Amino acid sequence: MTNFHLFPFIVLLVKKLNTIYVLILCAALSLIAGLAGILSTITVNGYHTSLFDSLHYISIFMIGALVAKNKTVLSTLYQRFTKMQKISFLIMAVLLYSYSDVLSKDFFHIIPFRFYVSEYGLSLGSVLLIIMALASRKISGLLNLPLLIFLGKISYSLYLTHMLVILSLLHLLHDRISMPLLLTLSGLVSILTAIICWYFVELPSMKLGKYLTKSRKNSVPSLEVRQEA
Known part of the structure; x- marks a missing residue:
């Protein structure tokens, strides 16, 4: 569910x-x-x-x-x-x-x-x-503060992608670099991935949603005019 x-x-x-x-x-x-x-x-x-x-x-x-x-x-x-x-x-x-x-x-x-x-x-x-x-x-x-507002904007993308990033890096690098460095890298890459998702997935999706909603609202009056005519 x-x-x-x-x-x-x-x-x-x-x-x-x-x-x-x-x-x-x-x-x-x-x-x-x-x-x-x-x-x-x-x-x-x-x-x-x-x-x-x-x-x-x-x-x-x-x-x-x-x-x-x-x-x-x-x-x-x-x-x-x-x-x-x-x-x-x-x-x-x-x-x-x-x-x-x-x-x-x-x-x-x-x-x-x-x-x-x-x-x-x-x-x-x-x-x-x-x-x-x-x-x-x-x-x-x-x-x-601008930094915190931006983190809030990407927070949903961060929520969706951080575990995938962390587990992937742990699998690839756990024997090659120290754990503190690995955790730091995981945090940075998670934030970078969230920024990319926000710009290329979330923002376009929000713009599409607004466009579709706007188009639907604009089409309602025209339909009503046709019905009256």
Whole structure:
């Protein structure tokens, strides 16, 4: 199941439903995924890549849509915090984002469905960081630096290609150069590959999409005129 194909439906669903109902639905989807993992015999070699796991990942996308839906309210709440509260907010965000997986694996063995619990912890950390980025002028100003904006533009291409680049270079060069140099080279080549993909794949695709959409919009009035005539 490709979650990207479901984005429009996820957005519409989150837009229509009350926030509490969306959160309940998210929990239900993750619970179904967890129970299916226990009861089914699907072999995934230790990776959470089954069709049932996609239900859990859909819940994460729904949480992201909730943040977008309520961004003004969340930003306003953050701006009302005291300086000490904002520092605590930052510490909590970093801890949740960085250590949710570690805590679930090394300390909380008795928690049922701990993988999904750790995913929600990581998601909450991400949400807190996003709220800070939206509400804080200093952080917003930092994120608006030209270099960071450009990295944001190529981030989707980087997401799609980085693993292929890293694994290819590891396979070709792991016995020939030192690991620090190999990792550095992998990062640089990954960024270069993402830039190439952005210029020659993403940009042309976006221009084509705008052209097709524009052409369709322009054709609608002419059809209406013909019908009236």
